Amino acid sequence: MGRNLKNAAIAFLVPLPSILFYLSFLNHYYDSAILDTDSNIWTWCYHHPLLLLNALLFLNVTLLFWVVGLIQCSHWMIDLYWTVIPLMLVHYYASHPWGECNWWRSRVVIFLTWLWSVRLSHNYFRRENWQWGARQDWRFTNMSLSYGNHWWWISFFTVYFSQQLLLITLSLPFYAIHSVNKPLSMMDLVATVLCSSGILIAYFADTQLHNFVTRNNNLKYVGKPIVPVLDKGLWYYSRHPNYFGEQLWWWGLALYAWNIGYGWTLVGAIGNTLCLAYVTKLVEERMLRQKNRTEAYTKYQKTTSIWVPWFKVFDPSGVRNKNA
Structure with missing residues (x-):
């Protein structure tokens, strides 16, 4: 304490x-x-x-x-x-x-940023068992x-x-x-939809991941084998839907700026996507190093989109992944 x-x-x-x-x-x-x-x-x-x-x-x-x-x-x-x-x-x-x-554009973006921040802060403290540091x-x-x-x-x-x-x-x-x-335009509406969708997708993906981790911790506690791969909900269609939602948020913000003549500010969203690509590589390598997950996660990789939610594909053997 x-x-x-x-x-x-x-x-x-x-x-x-x-x-x-x-x-x-x-x-x-x-x-x-x-x-x-x-x-x-x-x-x-x-x-x-x-x-x-x-x-x-x-x-x-x-x-x-x-x-x-x-x-x-x-x-x-x-x-x-x-x-x-x-x-x-x-x-x-x-x-x-x-x-x-533009007063309305500013207030909409401020409101959305508050939603994004509350969502991410909630996920941080939930993940850390409501502890600081x-x-x-x-x-x-x-x-x-x-x-x-x-x-x-x-x-x-x-x-x-x-x-x-x-x-x-x-x-x-x-x-x-x-x-x-x-003045506001239709592109502002598109940007608002992208930002809002990103926040919602990231929230539900992180909540599903939190429930999955909690369930596995409970299984460990009672001595039962864990579930090796999360492939339910949004994670059925994407291996990293939380990262996809986060990217939608930043690309939506960049669209606001591009729409008013500041296209050069896209550099931030591009840089963030490249960083998330590297983080995705690190996370997947970490999963594959865990012996109890290697086989299941390898199959998961073969059948599931890496970022953008999409339909399952068949693995090279022609048999759909059992985890799907």
């Missing part, structure tokens, strides 16, 4: 420097008639929203989170904050006085074993700096949406 409360307190306190600095900037802006006449840090913050955001993320997340992770010997916090940083970023762009936007991502643990004594500095780049780059590029549609005031 003590460790859980300590980690909860850390999670709430660590982002305060950037939040307080930004609120101070807004206070100075609204107290000043014209910032352009002042050559000071607040003027710079007004004219350079992207640079300001990068600076805040670098100092308060990349650097400070890394230091906290080294002290605690666990990089759990970046996994938790992935669920809320995009929400903070959309409010940053929406409140920054430099930009302009109980463990770090298994990939970080594997990397720490691989890099040994060099992990302390390598973790800065692999865990934090690389994720800042991904967060910044993924959030570029938020910047685009709050940089131009263009």
Whole structure:
């Protein structure tokens, strides 16, 4: 209980420097008639929203989170904050006085981002048995074993700096949406449907995965064999429907930006898809290394779409996978 409360307190306190600095900037802006006449840090913050955001993320997340992770010997916090940083970023762009936007488009995107964040945060805490910082991502643990004594500095780049780059590029549609005031169009409706579908698909896929893991843990507890592969519900049609839903969400956001003339912001969705492709490879390799799952998962791979939900196919022997 003590460790859980300590980690909860850390999670709430660590982002305060950037939040307080930004609120101070807004206070100075609204107290000043014209910032352009002042050559000071607040003027710079007004004219350079992207640079300001990068600076805040670098100092308060990349650097400070890394230091906290080294002290605690666990990089759990970046996994938790992935669920809320995009929400903070959309409010940053929406409140920054430099930009302009279509009010309805902005509010719809903010509302959807809240849904996405609540969904992902709920899944994080449900997976961690409602504890703060109980463990770090298994990939970080594997990397720490691989890099040994060099992990302390390598973790800065692999865990934090690389994720800042991904967060910044993924959030570029938020910047685009709050940089131009263009009327709503049918493409906004399509983007809204994509984002909403992504959130729903990811929620149901994660819930089905959670129930599957819980059931297997109960089977282990009573000494019974586990079910080797989840192939029910959405997982019947896709090996990674949760990743598919997550991609729909980010591609839907990119469509909002593309529709208003900011097609270059697609770079974030493209980068995220490439990252998820690599993560998918790691997850599947991990499944195949587990002897009690190797045979069943190999058959599952042969008959089931990797991302996009689709109908089952026949394996090379002409016999449908028994798990289907």
